[in-house]
Amino acid sequence: MSTRSDLALLTPAEMARADQLAGNGPALMEAAGRAVARAIQARFRPCRAVVLAGPGNNGGDGYVAARHLERAGWDVAVAPLAPPRPGSDAAGAATRWHGPVRPLTAETIARAGLVVDAIFGAGLARPLEPALAELLRGITAPLVAVDVPSGVCGATGAARGFAPQAALTVTFFRCKPGHLLNPGRDLCGELVLADIGLPAWVLDRIRPRAFANGPALWTLPRPGAATHKHSRGHVVVLCGARMPGAARLAARAARRAGAGLVTLACMDAGLARGLRLAEPGLLVSEDPLGALMENLPRAVFLVGPGLPPDDTTRAALAALHAARRATVLDAGALTACTGAPELLPGAALLTPHAGEFTRLFGPPGEDRPATVREAAAATGATVLLKGSDTLIAAPDGEVVINHNAPPWLATGGTGDVLAGMAAALLAQGMPAFQAASAAAWWQGAAARHAGPALLAEDLPEALAATRPV
Structure with missing residues (x-):
């Protein structure tokens, strides 16, 4: 081992x-x-x-x-x-x-x-x-x-x-x-x-400050005899009307990755009614973001899957930033920060793909480990640059390279799953750098288990069979 x-x-x-x-x-x-x-x-x-x-x-x-x-x-x-x-x-x-x-x-x-x-x-x-x-x-x-x-x-x-x-x-x-x-x-x-x-x-x-990713670098949370759903953490996934499937994927992954409670925060009443019929065990809320933050003081907020990079998303990010809430920013949330980089500091984890990274920080260039380190140091957040050779950097300069992802992981929705997994591990008490590293490795293992015909929807179901001991 x-x-x-x-x-x-x-x-x-x-x-x-x-x-x-x-x-x-x-x-x-x-x-x-x-x-x-x-x-x-x-x-x-x-x-x-x-x-x-x-x-x-x-x-x-x-x-x-x-x-x-x-x-x-x-x-x-x-x-x-x-x-x-x-x-x-x-x-x-x-x-x-x-x-x-x-x-x-x-x-x-x-x-x-x-x-x-x-x-x-x-x-x-x-x-x-x-x-x-x-x-x-x-x-x-x-x-x-x-x-x-x-x-x-x-x-x-x-x-x-x-x-x-x-x-x-x-x-x-x-x-x-x-x-x-x-x-x-x-x-x-x-x-x-x-x-x-x-x-x-x-x-x-x-x-050394660089490592190949693997379970020796982190330990997944394990529930004990006294554990209950609240102690396993609460993830709130902001859900938009245009692409609610992305938020649903992230939420399902968060549940499979061990979060005790997962809520889809949906401001559209009609969409909320439909989502309540979709998946038993998944909470759906129409409460304003301010009320959610007040009622769920320890929740981790995942912002971005399926959200447009518009003023509404930026307003949500500004509110979470001002309240110093633990956040994972992905997809639309990252693009929304392109013109507002002041919203990035304070986030726990950023999960850009190469295009989003370029819009935020400039091209990764030839020395991607150095560039991702610089982005993490500048924002104070763990930065996970997605790809076949995913890079995860901590603000202190430590870097992990994840290399177990099979090529068939390159399909729509897998980034949403990864963000949901990382948010769940963060909600269970893992530090952001370890949570991001564990989520990347675990997702790669699940993808190999699922096989070349993989759909993003298959990944949450493969997590139980591939959870590291």
């Missing part, structure tokens, strides 16, 4: 610091290259292989991998981009390679049945040279990347101009954000995390 330490993500600079703290670079390089060779042997049959070796430590790992593959009976050659720096660990690894050395050309690559990309690691800060990019673009054999495919930024997942598609990527000690953030995640193919003997205590010195 994973621990919080296991889920830590290290930037390239933090990984370099970990190597430095541990010392004994040659032994670590030997372990890394051996891990690459073992991963290759476990997945591919022996064939003619070529290791493309850069001049740094990534290339040194490649020389070691080539030596271990040759010992195992593989036909291996090394094609260096440039010689390692004299006296470096990579230079030492290169001197222990006694097999063939080929020029790094299209012909060398074309003759190989397997290509090992050990040119540049995760710390590359510039685009690949055009000639090298063209060579890598021409690879047709399966490619195994050491650390990351050359050209992928380990901190952001961005491709520096061009990066090849790997069938397998082998990285070491801890993953990097770029392994989980697209396009890096897709370009890595299958990801193997290898233990190369780095001691876990180096994390205490580094104090």
Whole structure:
């Protein structure tokens, strides 16, 4: 079972610091290259292989991998981009390679049945040279990347101009954000995390601020013998007449995620009558927002699903903001704040998709972890940027990357479900950052359980079967 330490993500600079703290670079390089060779042997049959070796430590790992593959009976050659720096660990690894050395050309690559990309690691800060990019673009054999495919930024997942598609990527000690953030995640193919003997205590010195999402980071509320519906929290979902289905989805998800009471706050009398017939157990109120706030002093308010970004929504946000009520803002509420950013501070959680985020804070850009951190710090709210690689940032700078969401989660209404789940966990006493992280992971698990024919309506029903222990 994973621990919080296991889920830590290290930037390239933090990984370099970990190597430095541990010392004994040659032994670590030997372990890394051996891990690459073992991963290759476990997945591919022996064939003619070529290791493309850069001049740094990534290339040194490649020389070691080539030596271990040759010992195992593989036909291996090394094609260096440039010689390692004299006296470096990579230079030492290169001197222990006694097999063939080929020029790094299209012909060398074309003759190989397997290509090992050990040119540049995760710390590359510039685009690949055009000639090298063209060579890598021409690879047709399966490619195994050491650390990351050359050209992928380990901190952001961005491709520096061009990066090849790997069938397998082998990285070491801890993953990097770029392994989980697209396009890096897709370009890595299958990801193997290898233990190369780095001691876990180096994390205490580094104090990483980014984590892969998982139950080791949070604990869902569990009712006890004395629990009652009021102690499990109350979620109020503001409901508009134009798209009431979105609010209903959010409300159902909130109930399935454990909220003791869920109320649809509907100011349209005709709609309210219809909603009262729709779902037993769901409360429907026509009371003004001010009365709801007065009568439900501890409720969490979810504003946005199905609401238009109009003056009525802005007025509701202003009232909640002035009363310092716990709020989750999604969809129409976020768009309503585009011209009124003063309404964002004080919210507990913001759940924008990329378009909404751009309207509020500007384009996420290449370094999305940094941008989401800045948005959280500026608003004082936890910010959850939805996507296939959802990012959750706390105002103090901690970031979680959620990567368990299947592609079929990309369908209308799933954002409403996520907002309802997060509101329910918040109402049960979870801090906003943990509530958002738990909701994102739990929704991904539920989507996988539901399968590729998923509709948003299926998600609340799948929550019971996938609730983390």
